[in-house]
Amino acid sequence: EAGVTQFxxxxxxxxxxxxxxxxxxxSGHDNLYWYRRVMGKxxxxxxxxxxxxxxxESGMPNNRFLAERTGGTYSTLKVQPAELEDSGVYxxxxxxxxxxxxxxxxxxxxxxAGSRLTVL
Amino acid sequence: xxxxxxxxxxxxxxxxxxxAFNCTYSNSASQSFFWYRQxxxxxxxxxxxxxxxxxxxxxxxxxxxxxSQYISLLIRDSKLSDSATYLCVLYILTGGGNKLTFGTGTQxxxxx
Numbered sequence: 001e002a003g004v005t006q007f008x009x010x011x012x013x014x015x016x017x018x019x020x021x022x023x024x025x026x027s028g029h030d031n032l033y034w035y036r037r038v039m040g041k042x043x044x045x046x047x048x049x050x051x052x053x054x055x056x057e058s059g060m061p062n063n064r065f066l067a068e069r070t071g072g073t074y075s076t077l078k079v080q081p082a083e084l085e086d087s088g089v090y091x092x093x094x095x096x097x098x099x100x101x102x103x104x105x106x107x108x109x110x111x112x113a114g115s116r117l118t119v120l
Numbered sequence: 121x122x123x124x125x126x127x128x129x130x131x132x133x134x135x136x137x138x139x140a141f142n143c144t145y146s147n148s149a150s151q152s153f154f155w156y157r158q159x160x161x162x163x164x165x166x167x168x169x170x171x172x173x174x175x176x177x178x179x180x181x182x183x184x185x186x187x188s189q190y191i192s193l194l195i196r197d198s199k200l201s202d203s204a205t206y207l208c209v210l211y212i213l214t215g216g217g218n219k220l221t222f223g224t225g226t227q228x229x230x231x232x
Contacts, residue, residue, distance in 0.1 A: 033219065042124070043164065043207070043222040056219060091163060093220075109220060111163035 002026065004112035006092050012118045018080040021115045025074070025094030032075050033095075033109060034067060038088040046090075049075060050097070061086075082119045089114040121146055124223035126208050132229045137198050141226045143191040143208030150221075152211035153184050155193050157204045158225065164207055167193075198230045 005024045013019050025032045034046040046065070047057040051072035060067070064083070069075040079086055093109040125144045133139050145153075153170040168175065170182040170191050181194040191208055208223040 035220075035222075042122075042224040045219045045221065048219055059219075108166060111165070113163050 004092055004094050004110050006090075006112035006115045008115055009113065010116040010118070012120065013082055014120050015084055016081045018078065019082055019117060021077045021079075021090050021092075021117070023075045023077070023092030023094075023112060025092070026110055028096065029094035029110075030072070030097040031095040031109075032069060033093045034075070034077055035091040035093065035111075036088050037091065037114075038085070043091065046077075079117070082117075084119050087117055087119045089116050122223075123147055123221050124208050124210060126223035126226050128224055128226060130227040130229050132231060133198055135198055135200060135230055135232055137230075138194065138196045139198055139228060140195075141193045141206055141208075141228075143193075143223055145189050145191070145208075145210055145221075147210065147212060147221070148189065150210040150212050153191050154209040154211070154220075155180075155182055155191075156207040156209050156222075158207055159204045164209075164222075167206070195228075198228075200230050200232070203228055203230045 004026055007022045011019050030051050032049040035043050036046055037043045045059040047060055047067055048055045049069040052069050064079055066078045091114045092112045095109045123146050131139055155167040156164040157167045158164045168177050168182050170184045172184045174183045179196045183192045205225040205227045207225045210221045
């Protein structure tokens with residue numbers, strides 16, 4: 001089974017530019033999450049999709065960040081315009097729905113390898 | 121106060137040693153608890169879930185104390201391959217959805 005895949009693995013851009021990160025969750029996983037780890041800090045929640053709907057976007061830092069999940073499959077996270085403090089590793093994770101075959105499956109997230117963003 | 125507090129370490133231990141990590145959390149609404157392992161420049165991977173009754177998986181034992189809002193992880197007979205960052209993670213189900221809350225992680229270095 002393919003895992004969660006993220007692209008690009010590393011992106012280096014200048015302040016003010018735009019970057020779009022992509023995440024392909026595990027097939028059949030309705031839940032898709034974006035997390036971010038800034039240097040020296042803990043991994044922090046950004047937002048949660050259930051299928052194509054935003055369930056919780058309370059962790060999105062500001063309106064420079066836009067996440068989409070059209071069709072309920074892959075998701076994109078766009079940062080526009082990027083600022084220096086946006087540098088970090090952006091992780092995507094997915095899980096099955098709460099009504100899945102595994103009772104606790106909704107709690108178990110599978111993470112992608114992350115997209116490292118460096119803003120210069 | 122952070123939602124999840126962990127000693128960042130590093131814990132440098134010799135191969136074969138027993139090492140314990142602790143974690144405290146502030147949100148009493150936290151419902152599920154996990155230890156994740158993260159290798160350098162890799163993604164976090166679930167190591168084990170944590171239950172009040174305690175649970176063991178080979179050399180790893182996890183324990184939850186809800187009254188004290190405290191979680192522990194014990195690693196016996198440490199191997200070089202255990203070197204990693206161990207993340208204490210809470211699962212909170214809210215009206216707006218559900219999410220994992222991470223600690224900053226405790227770094228373990230197992231040495232010859």
